[in-house]
Amino acid sequence: MTVSSLSPSDSNSCLRAPRPLRASERRRVETLRSAPLRRSRTARIMRGSARSHGTQERDKCVCMTNCPTLIVTVGLPARGKTYISKKLTRYLNWIGVPTKEFNVGQYRRDCVKIYKSFEFFRPDNEEGLKIRKQCASAALNDVQQYLGEEGGQVAVFDATNTTRERRETIVRFAEQNGYKVFFVESVCEDPDVIAENIVQVKLGSPDYTDCNTDEAIEDFMKRIKCYENSYQTLDEDLDRELSFIKIIDVGRRYLVNRVLDHIQSRIVYYLMNIHITPRSIYLCRHGESDLNVKGRIGGDSGLSLRGKEFARYLAKFIQDQNIKDLKVWTSQMKRTIQTAEALSVPYEQWKALNEIDAGVCEEMMYEEIQENYPLEFALRDQDKYRYRYPKGESYEDLVQRLEPVIMELERQENVLVICHQAVMRCLLAYFLDKSADELPYLKCPLHTVLKLTPVAYGCKVESISLNVDAVNTHRDKPENVNIHRSSEDALQTVPPHL
Amino acid sequence: MPSSWNSFPKYKEGGSLSALLSSSPTSGVMLVKICMTNCPTLIVTVGLPARGKTYISKKLTRYLNWIGVPTKEFNVGQYRRKCVKTYKSFEFFRPDNEEGLKIRRQCALAALGDVQRYLRDEGGQVAVFDATNTTRERRGTIMSFAQQNGYKVFFVESVCEDPDVIAENIVQVKLSSPDYIHCDTDKAVEDFMKRIKCYENSYEPLDEILDGGLSFIKIMDVGRRYLVNRVQDHIQSRIVYYLMNIHITPRSIYLCRHGESDLNVKGRIGGDSGLSVRGKEFAECLGKFIRDQSINELKVWTSQMKRTIQTAEALSVPYEQWKALNEIDAGVCEEMTYEEIQENYPLEFALRDQDKYRYRYPKGESYEDLVQRLEPVIMELERQENVLVICHQAVMRCLLAYFLDKPAEELPYLKCPLHTVLKLTPVAYGCKIEYISLNVEAVDTHRAKPEVGTFRVSSGMLNLSWCLQIKKMSSRPLVVDLCHY
Numbered sequence: 001m002t003v004s005s006l007s008p009s010d011s012n013s014c015l016r017a018p019r020p021l022r023a024s025e026r027r028r029v030e031t032l033r034s035a036p037l038r039r040s041r042t043a044r045i046m047r048g049s050a051r052s053h054g055t056q057e058r059d060k061c062v063c064m065t066n067c068p069t070l071i072v073t074v075g076l077p078a079r080g081k082t083y084i085s086k087k088l089t090r091y092l093n094w095i096g097v098p099t100k101e102f103n104v105g106q107y108r109r110d111c112v113k114i115y116k117s118f119e120f121f122r123p124d125n126e127e128g129l130k131i132r133k134q135c136a137s138a139a140l141n142d143v144q145q146y147l148g149e150e151g152g153q154v155a156v157f158d159a160t161n162t163t164r165e166r167r168e169t170i171v172r173f174a175e176q177n178g179y180k181v182f183f184v185e186s187v188c189e190d191p192d193v194i195a196e197n198i199v200q201v202k203l204g205s206p207d208y209t210d211c212n213t214d215e216a217i218e219d220f221m222k223r224i225k226c227y228e229n230s231y232q233t234l235d236e237d238l239d240r241e242l243s244f245i246k247i248i249d250v251g252r253r254y255l256v257n258r259v260l261d262h263i264q265s266r267i268v269y270y271l272m273n274i275h276i277t278p279r280s281i282y283l284c285r286h287g288e289s290d291l292n293v294k295g296r297i298g299g300d301s302g303l304s305l306r307g308k309e310f311a312r313y314l315a316k317f318i319q320d321q322n323i324k325d326l327k328v329w330t331s332q333m334k335r336t337i338q339t340a341e342a343l344s345v346p347y348e349q350w351k352a353l354n355e356i357d358a359g360v361c362e363e364m365m366y367e368e369i370q371e372n373y374p375l376e377f378a379l380r381d382q383d384k385y386r387y388r389y390p391k392g393e394s395y396e397d398l399v400q401r402l403e404p405v406i407m408e409l410e411r412q413e414n415v416l417v418i419c420h421q422a423v424m425r426c427l428l429a430y431f432l433d434k435s436a437d438e439l440p441y442l443k444c445p446l447h448t449v450l451k452l453t454p455v456a457y458g459c460k461v462e463s464i465s466l467n468v469d470a471v472n473t474h475r476d477k478p479e480n481v482n483i484h485r486s487s488e489d490a491l492q493t494v495p496p497h498l
Numbered sequence: 499m500p501s502s503w504n505s506f507p508k509y510k511e512g513g514s515l516s517a518l519l520s521s522s523p524t525s526g527v528m529l530v531k532i533c534m535t536n537c538p539t540l541i542v543t544v545g546l547p548a549r550g551k552t553y554i555s556k557k558l559t560r561y562l563n564w565i566g567v568p569t570k571e572f573n574v575g576q577y578r579r580k581c582v583k584t585y586k587s588f589e590f591f592r593p594d595n596e597e598g599l600k601i602r603r604q605c606a607l608a609a610l611g612d613v614q615r616y617l618r619d620e621g622g623q624v625a626v627f628d629a630t631n632t633t634r635e636r637r638g639t640i641m642s643f644a645q646q647n648g649y650k651v652f653f654v655e656s657v658c659e660d661p662d663v664i665a666e667n668i669v670q671v672k673l674s675s676p677d678y679i680h681c682d683t684d685k686a687v688e689d690f691m692k693r694i695k696c697y698e699n700s701y702e703p704l705d706e707i708l709d710g711g712l713s714f715i716k717i718m719d720v721g722r723r724y725l726v727n728r729v730q731d732h733i734q735s736r737i738v739y740y741l742m743n744i745h746i747t748p749r750s751i752y753l754c755r756h757g758e759s760d761l762n763v764k765g766r767i768g769g770d771s772g773l774s775v776r777g778k779e780f781a782e783c784l785g786k787f788i789r790d791q792s793i794n795e796l797k798v799w800t801s802q803m804k805r806t807i808q809t810a811e812a813l814s815v816p817y818e819q820w821k822a823l824n825e826i827d828a829g830v831c832e833e834m835t836y837e838e839i840q841e842n843y844p845l846e847f848a849l850r851d852q853d854k855y856r857y858r859y860p861k862g863e864s865y866e867d868l869v870q871r872l873e874p875v876i877m878e879l880e881r882q883e884n885v886l887v888i889c890h891q892a893v894m895r896c897l898l899a900y901f902l903d904k905p906a907e908e909l910p911y912l913k914c915p916l917h918t919v920l921k922l923t924p925v926a927y928g929c930k931i932e933y934i935s936l937n938v939e940a941v942d943t944h945r946a947k948p949e950v951g952t953f954r955v956s957s958g959m960l961n962l963s964w965c966l967q968i969k970k971m972s973s974r975p976l977v978v979d980l981c982h983y
Binding site for chain 1: 706710722723724725726727728729731732735738739742743821822832861867870878881
């Protein structure tokens with residue numbers, strides 16, 4: 001049974017003599033300390049046992065349900081392996097599975113400072129082969145460290161891994177360490193897709209900073225050729241004992257073999273839902289609400305006058321943008337629905353997009369929370385991501401609730417999501433790969449639209465303010481988060497309101 | 499028509515396109531209807547006999563209905579049995595049996611006619627056309643039919659050559675089929691094997707290249723391997739995910755509620771109280787029961803509420819807590835007795851009785867919300883083998899409704915008494931259920947459906963705004979019965 005990470009730390013000294021905790025508060029602190037905040041599905045905190053520490057012996061470690069997973073990419077250059085690795089890593093981290101990617105190309109760049117030409121990758125280049133093998137080993141060592149000592153649960157080993165021999169080496173490495181292996185192969189022969197790939201991510205690579213476009217493309221195509229002859233694709237029969245997904249033609253077709261457990265099943269589901277069709281996602285909050293104006297959190301109030309004005313401006317903005325086949329999503333709360341109504345287009349309501357439930361603190365002002373629940377208020381500031389309002393939710397719960405929304409956003413193309421502050425922070429953290437510590441403090445002001453456009457390995461963000469005034473609802477983390485702090489210290493960062 | 503799928507967003511009626519689709523007539527002309535996002539889906543099974551097509555059809559239908567997608571299966575074998583009253587032998591299926599071929603074709607067309615009726619007139623969203631469909635020609639016919647009607651087609655093929663799996667299949671579902679009621683086991687098996695042979699020669703499995711334009715999933719060796727081609731939309735993606743998570747390994751699922759809690763004893767709903775003395779006794783008995791059952795690698799799941807956790811603690815085995823298994827949130831009515839709810843929220847109370855499945859407590863949840871919340875639990879239950887789920891009344895009703903294929907109207911009234919373990923064992927096309935009472939007394943928390951439509955209110959409370967609220971929230975007429983308290 002694990003212990004939750006919430007503990008009233010006294011890292012911050014308090015200015016006054018601490019008042020003794022009331023009995024109920026003491027019990028609350030104890031509950032928070034001892035209640036195992038066990039993740040429901042993925043991140044397992046109990047780790048598998050008996051792991052050999054990389055001995056010479058070919059030990060086969062018994063794979064427990066919760067043993068780490070090693071995802072291994074397979075494919076020729078420019079097939080989207082790194083794109084998939086980074087996206088998968090971002091998704092797994094967001095749902096709470098500690099994941100890290102290890103790009104062997106990076107190791108090679110660190111080792112061979114300057115890239116000269118494709119000749120390095122020629123199959124008869126002994127020196128090149130030696131260096132590349134060393135880089136792969138170095139990466140695997142780091143994988144071992146991450147999964148063994150740094151609390152990692154999944155490692156993504158991103159390299160071409162195009163030969164059966166190289167893959168066998170990796171499988172042996174995994175067996176020795178008690179990891180489960182899952183291969184993700186990308187197979188694509190469409191020249192347009194490959195060309196677009198090269199333009200988007202290779203031309204900007206450190207390997208080609210000093211080349212002009214044509215030279216770079218020519219060199220890269222020759223690089224691909226170096227791998228083609230020895231490429232042994234994953235085969236249904238020869239590799240039938242391995243667990244893998246083969247992605248064919250950017251998702252037109254998939255071959256899935258021997259999915260072993262929950263995490264692999266989730267990975268497969270995710271990979272089958274992503275696409276690379278260009279599109280944009282627009283995120284914004286509802287217009288300013290009556291409760292916003294009063295400085296109260298939660299509730300289900302309607303729009304204020306300025307909020308209604310924003311809704312009209314939003315409608316005009318959307319029209320001007322001339323977005324193809326835009327889908328509009330809202331929550332099931334009045335303020336987002338009223339905002340969408342002003343757009344005069346069909347929209348869909350998701351209960352999952354409802355604002356975080358503040359439980360006993362619903363519709364309170366921060367001042368009232370400090371007065372009635374000072375302990376809760378402080379605990380929340382200590383760990384805003386995991387803290388759960390009594391009878392309410394935490395950001396961590398929100399992320400779990402929003403996972404189907406993210407999955408559907410991945411499937412869709414142009415979407416406008418009209419939601420709420422905490423919800424928008426969670427969605428934004430997914431797209432911009434923000435950690436759990438940063439997530440609850442992301443700035444999502446009212447009356448501002450964020451336009452996210454996937455590009456290369458990440459997301460371009462444009463912040464568009466629609467120039468309608470609104471209250472500020474952003475509350476930064478105060479300096480003093482000690483449970484014995486003064487009201488003044490607690491309310492230091494509360495934004496002004498009526 | 500707007501589809502309100504449970505974990506999918508609720509559609510607000512969008513523009514005139516949906517109206518267009520539902521009103522245009524299906525004439526003799528080969529109209530190709532444009533497939534809009536919400537057009538119905540026709541799932542078509544493909545495979546030799548005894549490959550699990552009907553098992554998959556029924557399971558998929560059950561799952562889709564549970565998550566709120568109106569689905570119905572159409573088994574062509576059933577149509578054939580109605581047409582040809584008595585089954586004589588495999589000869590009926592011989593490829594050179596003209597009479598047989600004619601009848602089988604008629605049956606397929608009859609089934610397709612019913613599919614059309616279901617999807618067009620009866621509010622269906624998905625139809626599962628369960629037959630062998632082993633030739634490209636037959637599949638072509640179905641594709642034309644679908645195109646004429648504006649349906650999306652998704653093929654589900656099951657390919658298996660493992661003789662043990664096929665034998666087990668025959669034993670489980672074929673021997674007891676109406677076709678073989680009067681045969682002894684050996685004769686039945688022999689006849690069925692010959693029946694399979696009749697199809698083998700003309701079997702054209704879905705091919706990556708030749709059928710590259712179709713949307714399908716090919717399931718190989720009961721889930722060892724899958725080939726997925728051209729998934730078009732959300733529902734197909736969900737179907738694929740579901741099919742990739744189910745298995746046929748024998749196992750049992752044990753469902754029970756937490757031990758009796760302090761609030762249970764007081765007749766109060768919701769809250770987060772601990773176990774009563776009898777509840778603790780139940781937990782001990784449950785521990786003993788589990789040990790006696792000697793279950794292979796049992797997983798134990800609880801919610802994140804005290805009463806389930808305390809129950810699990812008594813088992814002294816590792817367990818996992820799911821927030822998704824928490825009891826339904828009764829919002830403003832949390833920790834009230836039913837009497838208090840009647841006193842404070844008589845309107846809400848009556849509306850809930852009118853439509854207990856969809857009714858949402860103010861600031862709380864509905865059973866419909868619960869199902870959406872529980873879907874990941876169901877998906878994981880499908881992946882797992884032996885599991886004991888210690889949960890709550892409303893939650894257990896939802897899970898039970900999934901396994902026993904109960905519709906939304908019955909779900910909120912399923913009997914899930916305290917201190918009783920339900921053992922569910924998948925068998926043939928359904929689930930065997932055993933009720934095991936652990937003989938520890940407890941209060942009864944089951945509230946049956948009262949006479950619907952009567953809304954008792956003291957004369958002073960009825961006012962215009964309430965009437966408007968009733969009108970808005972209830973689609974059925976509400977009988978207002980004034981009485982004095």
